[in-house]
Amino acid sequence: MPPRPQTFKVGRAAFLGLSGLTGAALLLGNRIPNAFSLLSGGTNVNGFTIYTIAGFPTFDPATYRLKIDGLVAKPREYTYADLLALPSVSEVRYYQCVTGWVVPRPRWHGVRLWDLIQAAKPTAAARALRFTCMDGAYSESLTLDQAKPLDVLLAYGLNGKPLSRDQGQPLRLVVPGMYGYKFAKWVNHIEVIDRVVPGYWEQNGYDINAYIGRSNGL
């Protein structure tokens, strides 16, 4: 075997260099080009990354019903057509997912949640709402106070079009100011209850009061 030629510690230098660059990119924020993420970004829908926990349920306008019951004087059931016939509201609000992506200006179209709740006449014991969904898995919760603001919607449209199946067709909870996991998709049942029951993601460790910048460790 020939004598060992002079060697240079290139391996560790390359490793440290790459790690240092990555660390800098991590700390210096969104200042590096994001070309590769465009690959996955290219598969987004309206700027949203699509997540689901139990597939995508199929919506049939003929059989769909939104039920509102629980601690109410007048339980209600709405068909899809009923919902479309109610006064329509639009809201444009910044959308942020806890996993690190944002949609700056989505425009939601729908009905005010509080209008529907009031129509059902909650009893004195009512404190919270529990939302369950057509996929049988997703659920969410709000206190009554969190449900009151005028920009909290049950949305059936996004950016001028009906919601797509991926994004919650026919009806999606929209709670501006809260993280995206609160925006339950495929909502078909709202139960008025006397205390908050943690929803699906909240059972998986996320905060119940999901205000952006004031929850989830921030």
Added chain:
Amino acid sequence: MTMDAALAGPGIAEPTAEAVQRVLRFNRTQRLVHWVQAITFLILLATGLAIGISGLQGIIGNRALLRETHLIAAFLFVFGPSLVALAGNRRSIKDDASEVDAWTPEDVQWLAHPTTRPETWTPMVRRYNAGQKLNAIFTVYATLAFGVTGLILWQNRRFPFGIVSQANVIHTDLAYIALAVFLGHLYLSAIHPTTRESLNGMIRGTVDRAWARTHHPGWAPALQEAPLRFESVLRSLAMLALGLEASLLAVRLGFEWLGANATDPVTKLIYRFSGLPGTLHHQAAGLHQFDLAALIWLGLLAVALVAMTRAEDLLPRLMPAARN
């Protein structure tokens, strides 16, 4: 090349019948380190892309399950190879590391003219050529970078949003880069006709002697794999158990430092299996405490591991009869 020339390879002593044709390239430890990381990588790639690519959600469609699978595979991806190395033939892994670290001007020449037909132009490639070295360096770097950005994505509630957002970008970019590197690696090791012999080295452990002479003329292969003996099996199991417990505890201490939430199923799993006496009660209590018991256990485990490796080196010297 004639068989005679091949037999005259560097450092090769009197060959057995099998060794006439084949030389040992990767021992059991090296192969296991490789496959543990290869398999967990593929799981991470598949589950990661299913999380990140919107169109795939409809097909796989259980985000929480994908995430948990991703996290469990991630634990094995990060700690598995080191644990195997610790329990197995550490020497060979250390040697690999110094081979990959040390570059000669010939490596740079090789990079300037990379070739899969080394018989046409051959710098004195030793155990690994420059391409293989780069692949190894990238792998170690990527394990760390995936691990750190993945930890931030996992515990996203504990970090400022700007960092989480950036970790997401880096993690995703890195996944596409790693996919490209992986495809290149797959092509050269399993498909390209002049280089795919190397796959034998990673599966059976041996490669064709003449091939080794052409592709790695400066490499003196080991003669044979160290035999598996009863006491070495016991030692390996003990090292594996201690190392596993130590890494679970280390992750868990990290959690408590981050104030991780034990309602996350993977966190629960880690808590269950890192539960040494005195460290369990925090599962019920809020977790924002520094677990002294866990820290002491971690120290003890580390001492035990170091003591075991030292004893192995010292024993044969104290008792020459115990050698081989």
